Amino acid sequence: MHFDDKIPIYYQIKTNIYHEIIMGTLQPGEKLPSVRQLALDVTANVNTVQRALSEMIAAGIIDSKRGKGNFVTMDETKITDLKTQLITEQVARAYQQLHALNLSDEEILNSLKHYMTQRGNVE
Amino acid sequence: MHFDDKIPIYYQIKTNIYHEIIMGTLQPGEKLPSVRQLALDVTANVNTVQRALSEMIAAGIIDSKRGKGNFVTMDETKITDLKTQLITEQVARAYQQLHALNLSDEEILNSLKHYMTQRGNVE
DNA sequence: ACTAGTGTTCTATTTCTCTATTACACTATT
């Protein structure tokens, strides 16, 4: 796993697992790899993984069952809400950043469209 | 100045000054406040400000003159290039994040447009 | 009962960021 050294690893692990849940790579009710296996997967320490999981457990997205494992919540509403929340955060963040670079709404949209067409042609 | 505790302060100071240069709040050739004044302005330590400045000096955006002060480069090409670079980074980052949330290109554009219209109505 | 596989917690250590403080180097003004 690739880490941005400007952001805490535990936070990036959390974001990554959230993405897998939203993408459907991890289904509702599905068991996650064990904390020790996750630590190996992302080349981090068990404690660091545990910290990421703790926050997701506190948020109600992950159900922890001692001795059994960690499971994605069965409550699909929570997952939908999470997705909405993350989208809103990302869109707001991106808009504010680009606005701070003196781009108008139209220029922001055009920059994004331009990026998409370029990306579309490559793949 | 508002700091995101997930990102190093020196890095946020750097980004903030870059934005001021691109916005034109800081003009080419213009003298920046002294490092000690900047430290007071953002409520950070002189060393932290100096670290941010060092990276901008290394990037050629700021010219440092010992005993005189720090100045925005006169080379407007460098500023234009910086703006292009920052825009590309932000657009790419935003796209990848939203793509990782399972949004199609069209959905990404719609989310952004929706955000813009909502924001437009409030202000 | 035993064992292996889970989550959980604790301590010690390292690294990085940030702060505080001091000192040094240079410029301009008086």
Add this chain to the structure above:
DNA sequence: AATAGTGTAATAGAGAAATAGAACACTAGT
């Protein structure tokens, strides 16, 4: 010359993040 205002650098210390390692609590299969 003296002084004030600049950038620059070095040291020491506090705090957070991450690591390594060990131990504890619970579950399931044998």
